[in-house]
Amino acid sequence: MVDRPEGEPGAERDDAPAGAADEVLDRPLPEGVRRRVVALTAESFGALTVAELPAPLRQYARFTPTRRAKFAGNAMAAALEGDAVFRQRIAGKLREAQPELAEALEHGTPPAAADPLDVAAAAYVLRPDGWVKLVAAAGEEAQRARAERADEEAERELSRLRTELAQARDEARADSERIRADLEVARKENEALRRKLRSALSDVKRGEAAVRKAEAELADVRDRAATEKNAADSEVRRLKARMTEAEASLETSRRAVREGRSVEDMRLRLLLDTVLDAAQGLRRELALPPANVHPADTVEAVAPGRMTPKDIATRALSETDPALLDQLLALPQAHLVVDGYNVTKTGYPTMPLDKQRLRLLGGLAVLAAQTGAEMTCVFDGAELAAPVLLAPPRGVRVLFSKPGVTADELIRQLVRAEPPGRPVVVVSTDREVADGVAKAGARPVASALLLKRLART
Numbered sequence: 223m224v225d226r227p228e229g230e231p232g233a234e235r236d237d238a239p240a241g242a243a244d245e246v247l248d249r250p251l252p253e254g255v256r257r258r259v260v261a262l263t264a265e266s267f268g269a270l271t272v273a274e275l276p277a278p279l280r281q282y283a284r285f286t287p288t289r290r291a292k293f294a295g296n297a298m299a300a301a302l303e304g305d306a307v308f309r310q311r312i313a314g315k316l317r318e319a320q321p322e323l324a325e326a327l328e329h330g331t332p333p334a335a336a337d338p339l340d341v342a343a344a345a346y347v348l349r350p351d352g353w354v355k356l357v358a359a360a361g362e363e364a365q366r367a368r369a370e371r372a373d374e375e376a377e378r379e380l381s382r383l384r385t386e387l388a389q390a391r392d393e394a395r396a397d398s399e400r401i402r403a404d405l406e407v408a409r410k411e412n413e414a415l416r417r418k419l420r421s422a423l424s425d426v427k428r429g430e431a432a433v434r435k436a437e438a439e440l441a442d443v444r445d446r447a448a449t450e451k452n453a454a455d456s457e458v459r460r461l462k463a464r465m466t467e468a469e470a471s472l473e474t475s476r477r478a479v480r481e482g483r484s485v486e487d488m489r490l491r492l493l494l495d496t497v498l499d500a501a502q503g504l505r506r507e508l509a510l511p512p513a514n515v516h517p518a519d520t521v522e523a524v525a526p527g528r529m530t531p532k533d534i535a536t537r538a539l540s541e542t543d544p545a546l547l548d549q550l551l552a553l554p555q556a557h558l559v560v561d562g563y564n565v566t567k568t569g570y571p572t573m574p575l576d577k578q579r580l581r582l583l584g585g586l587a588v589l590a591a592q593t594g595a596e597m598t599c600v601f602d603g604a605e606l607a608a609p610v611l612l613a614p615p616r617g618v619r620v621l622f623s624k625p626g627v628t629a630d631e632l633i634r635q636l637v638r639a640e641p642p643g644r645p646v647v648v649v650s651t652d653r654e655v656a657d658g659v660a661k662a663g664a665r666p667v668a669s670a671l672l673l674k675r676l677a678r679t
Contacts, residue, residue, distance in 0.1 A: 590617030
């Protein structure tokens with residue numbers, strides 16, 4: 223064999239046993255031995271340079287031993303089996319890491335206290351004489367250990383199942399005794415219920431007898447009441463007859479009194495008719511016109527036109543100027559109709575509904591006291607389960623719409639109820655409401671205008 227420096231590619235150890243190369247496994251490497259071989263190789267892997275690694279394993283050079291064993295296990299096992307140089311390099315690292323184990327294997331005396339899997343893995347890498355037997359013996363030992371562990375686990379499982387069976391039997395016995403006790407209690411309760419049922423049936427029979435007796439007494443009372451009612455009806459008829467006679471006598475007396483006064487009344491009426499006839503004759507003689515025209519009405523001049531809510535719009539600064547609302551409410555007999563929730567949800571929508579109503583009605587009360595105008599505030603009550611308990615403020619009429627009627631329709635009804643020519647102002651941002659009341663002759667204004675006006679009070 224040619225001598226080569228250790229660590230170069232293709233280098234072999236000159237002291238490797240000659241017969242070890244001839245030994246070959248006749249079966250696959252046991253799984254436990256294979257895992258130990260891969261772990262041993264992964265630990266020694268990092269001590270080699272990239273040039274000393276087989277080409278398929280160079281990509282795992284920077285991996286940790288754990289990741290190397292996880293991702294390159296099959297590749298390392300194949301390299302150990304097929305690449306003698308790589309195996310000799312791993313064997314050299316193994317001799318450095320575990321010199322005592324390597325020396326014992328090369329002398330054919332593996333340590334008795336060592337793990338068979340570790341001995342088999344080291345023998346697979348070092349390949350001393352008889353390494354095949356060591357690997358096979360380790361596999362058999364591992365298989366025997368697995369069998370022993372399986373027997374122990376089976377024995378423990380059997381013991382556990384026996385314990386559970388004994389517990390189940392005890393629980394079944396306890397459940398059976400409890401069921402017997404419950405059955406006895408239920409039997410006693412059944413007997414008690416039967417006694418109560420018999421007592422209840424007796425009470426029902428006594429009750430039925432009492433009902434029949436009460437029905438008989440009721441029939442007797444009804445008969446007596448019918449007799450007394452007939453007697454009372456006869457007495458009422460007699461009294462009505464006497465009252466009729468008394469009324470006739472009274473009318474006769476009144477007629478006698480009127481006849482006693484009739485002569486004087488006739489003379490007075492005759493005198494009054496004479497005076498009236500004379501006055502009518504004088505009016506016909508003079509042919510005077512009726513007194514419904516006054517002298518000032520005969521003077522020719524231009525009379526001022528009457529101001530309406532629509533004329534006020536030309537005098538205000540803009541549709542958002544609070545002065546517009548003051549001018550509208552200054553008209554004679556002005557009536558302000560407010561769409562309540564439309565105003566409150568425009569000005570303070572985050573407040574509860576009851577707080578919104580109280581705040582708006584308080585502001586309207588102050589405005590009514592300042593202007594003297596009639597004010598009506600309408601709220602939608604179509605979905606209310608019961609009437610709202612509310613004390614309306616002085617000067618403000620508060621209305622809720624009936625079920626099936628919206629607040630918008632109630633506002634239109636209020637506008638139609640007003641006589642033509644009366645100034646009616648409707649506060650609502652709803653375009654449909656504004657257009658509807660405008661056609662009926664009212665003056666619509668926006669909710670923001672009222673909110674600005676109330677903010678000044």
